Amino acid sequence: MLGVLEGFAIILMVIFIGYLLARSRVITSDDQRLVLNRVAFYAATPALIFMVVSQSSRDALFSPVILVEALTALVTSGIFVAVSQKFFPTDRASTVMGAAATAYVNSNNIGLPVGMYVLGNAGYVAPLLVVQMTIFTPLVLALISDNNTTGSRARKVGGAIVSSLLSPIVVAAFLGLIIGVTGITIPKGIVEPIRILGGASIPMILMSFGASLTNARPLGDPAQRPAAITATALKVVGMPMIAVGLGFVCGLRGDELYAVVILSSLPTAQNVYNYAATYQRGMVVTRDTVLLSTFLALPLMLTVAALFGR
Secondary structure, three states, X not given: OHHHHHHXXXXXXXXXXXXXXXXXXXXXOHHHHXXXXXXXXXXXXXXXXXXXXXXXXXXHHHOHHHHHHXXXXXXXXXXXXXXXXXXXXXXXXXXXXXXXXXXXXXXXOOHHHHHHHOOOOHHHHHHHHHHHHHHHHHHHXXXXXXXXXXXXXXXXXXXXXXXXXXXXXXXHHHHHHHHHHHOOOOOHHHHXXXXXXXXXXXXXXXXXXXXXXXXXXXXXOOOOHHHHHHHHHHHHHHHHHHHHHHHHHOOOOHHHHHHHHHHHOOOEOHHHHHHHHHHOOOHHHHHHHHHHHHHHHHHHHHHHHHHOOO
C-alpha cells in the first residue's frame, strides 16, 4: 500500500502548491488559472497521452478486465443521468460532466502506482487509459461542446462528434494507439520533446485545480450540491459495487476481479475538471467530485484490499 499512499501524497502536495500560489496572488484571477488548463488541454496532456498509450501492451488491450471496467463506467454514468433527470434536472453539459465525474477514473497519476504496488501489474492501467481517451473522451467533448453547424439535429450531432474526435487529446490517443499496435520506433529527437512536454500536464492541471479552491468550498453551492453528492457517492461506493456485480457475471474471479474493483475505486480523474474548465461546463460538480473522491478513495481502496485478503 506504500505506493498508493505515495501517489496520493504527491497529488495533494501539488494541489496545495496551486492553492498557495492563488492565496499569495501569484495566480491573481480565474483567467490566469485557466491558462494552465488550456496549455494542458492543447499541448501537455496530448503529449502525455501519446507517450502512455504508445507504450502500452497490445495483449493487455483485449483483457476482460478492461471490458468489465468499461461496462462499469457506462452503467455508473447512466445511473447518474437517470437520477439527475429525476431529482435535479439541469442543462445537458452539466449533466454530462456530472456523469463523467462518476465514471472517469484517475488512471494515470494515481492509477499507475496503484497498478504497480497494489495489483502488482501496471499492465491494466494503460489500456484503461486508452479506452477512456479513445471512446469516453470523444463522447464527453461532443456532448459539452458548442456546435454552430446549421441544419438538422443529426448533422449537428455529427459535427460535434467529428469536432471532438479532432481534439488534441483524442488525436494523440489514436496516434499513440497506432504506434503501440504497429510497434513503430520513434526517433529519440522526436520522442524526447514529447516526453518533456507531457511531464508538464499533471502539474499544471493539479495546480489549476488547487488554485480554484481558494474561492470555493466543497458542496458550498446549494444548487450544485445534490449533483456533487450523487456523483461522489456513485464514484466512491456505486462504481466499485457495480464492478463486483459485472465482474462476477462476466466470469472474473481472483486477481482479475480484484483488479476490476481496485480500478473502479480510483478517484475521479483531474482530466474531467480540465475538460470542464476548458469548455466552461459543469465546473462546480466536477471540481467537488474530484476533490471529495480523491480524499475518500484511499480508505476505500484499503478496505477493498482487506476484503480481498491482500
